[in-house]
Amino acid sequence: MNTEETILALNKRFPALEATSARPLRIFTAFAAPEEFEKTLQYAFSKLDYHKGKHIVGTDEGENIGLSYILSNDENVLLVLRERVPKSAPHVRSMGELFPSLMLHEREMVDLFGVQVSGLPEGPNYPLPDGWPEGEYPLRKEWNPAYFNKQTMTYEPPKEEDAK
Amino acid sequence: MGLLDKAIAWGEKKSPWIIHFNAGACNGCDIEVVDALTPQYDLERLGILQQGSPKHADVLVCTGAVTLQTRDRLKQIYDQMSTPKFVVAVGTCACTGGIFDSCYCVTGGIDTVVPVDAYIPGCAVRPEAIIDAVGKLLATLDQKEAKGK
Numbered sequence: 001m002n003t004e005e006t007i008l009a010l011n012k013r014f015p016a017l018e019a020t021s022a023r024p025l026r027i028f029t030a031f032a033a034p035e036e037f038e039k040t041l042q043y044a045f046s047k048l049d050y051h052k053g054k055h056i057v058g059t060d061e062g063e064n065i066g067l068s069y070i071l072s073n074d075e076n077v078l079l080v081l082r083e084r085v086p087k088s089a090p091h092v093r094s095m096g097e098l099f100p101s102l103m104l105h106e107r108e109m110v111d112l113f114g115v116q117v118s119g120l121p122e123g124p125n126y127p128l129p130d131g132w133p134e135g136e137y138p139l140r141k142e143w144n145p146a147y148f149n150k151q152t153m154t155y156e157p158p159k160e161e162d163a164k
Numbered sequence: 165m166g167l168l169d170k171a172i173a174w175g176e177k178k179s180p181w182i183i184h185f186n187a188g189a190c191n192g193c194d195i196e197v198v199d200a201l202t203p204q205y206d207l208e209r210l211g212i213l214q215q216g217s218p219k220h221a222d223v224l225v226c227t228g229a230v231t232l233q234t235r236d237r238l239k240q241i242y243d244q245m246s247t248p249k250f251v252v253a254v255g256t257c258a259c260t261g262g263i264f265d266s267c268y269c270v271t272g273g274i275d276t277v278v279p280v281d282a283y284i285p286g287c288a289v290r291p292e293a294i295i296d297a298v299g300k301l302l303a304t305l306d307q308k309e310a311k312g313k
Contacts, residue, residue, distance in 0.1 A: 127269075128269065129231065129232040129233035129269060130233065131232075132232075138268040138269070143268075145266065145267065145268040148268055150232060150271060153232070
């Protein structure tokens with residue numbers, strides 16, 4: 001399925017996605033509603049033949065964390081499906097059953113952004129090193145690397161009294 | 165300098181054996197290290213052989229900015245090498261941390277973990293630079309031997 005056919009099919013099934021293509025072989029969509037997002041991934045997999053999970057890009061957007069799932073088909077079209085989860089309770093379901101290659105990227109989201117991914121098998125830290133303190137997510141904007149002690153592997157922000 | 169020390173110094177100078185360790189490099193410098201060892205540049209013609217075990221190596225050739233995950237491994241490998249031993253930092257990341265310096269997951273250069281004898285800057289280093297550094301390192305060994313006498 002080529003770029004135009006994918007856009008037509010996506011916009012017919014999920015009009016809110018507003019799929020567009022600014023350049024050949026690239027399709028971008030608006031942020032999907034949380035309850036719709038999983039359906040869009042399943043639809044892309046089963047109906048549009050996007051069988052390859054290429055990447056997940058995470059972005060800290062302040063109150064939310066943006067997740068962009070990049071899929072591809074045999075015609076080398078890249079389809080970007082996006083969703084937002086609240087930073088206070090970031091939770092998504094693992095897409096590893098449909099796209100096994102995305103599981104590594106889901107682990108990155110867990111380690112670097114603190115996204116809870118249900119259905120993801122237990123495993124070691126990735127890509128953070130062994131012994132990394134729990135609850136510290138280095139790609140969140142409020143996390144300051146200057147306060148991280150690499151020798152003791154502890155995060156020590158200054159107390160409010162010290163800052164004054 | 166005793167007879168055994170002289171023999172070791174002679175052997176190191178004539179045929180320093182190296183072990184290559186990637187401490188979180190992007191693989192660019194690693195490819196250049198392999199390039200320097202293999203037939204096109206052929207460092208082996210100078211008696212420089214790559215070894216799989218640190219216990220057999222005289223020179224630790226390191227690439228990468230040293231991630232927190234590799235930090236302890238690098239120290240362990242260095243500790244396993246018998247003395248006298250030398251460390252060569254290959255690439256800008258290995259010398260200073262490069263663009264990864266101050267990143268949350270790197271220590272910022274080989275010399276933050278083990279003492280370094282030779283620095284080879286470059287991103288990625290050219291094999292000619294590696295050969296030049298090896299030549300200078302061998303000259304240093306010559307000088308050390310001369311001082312020993």
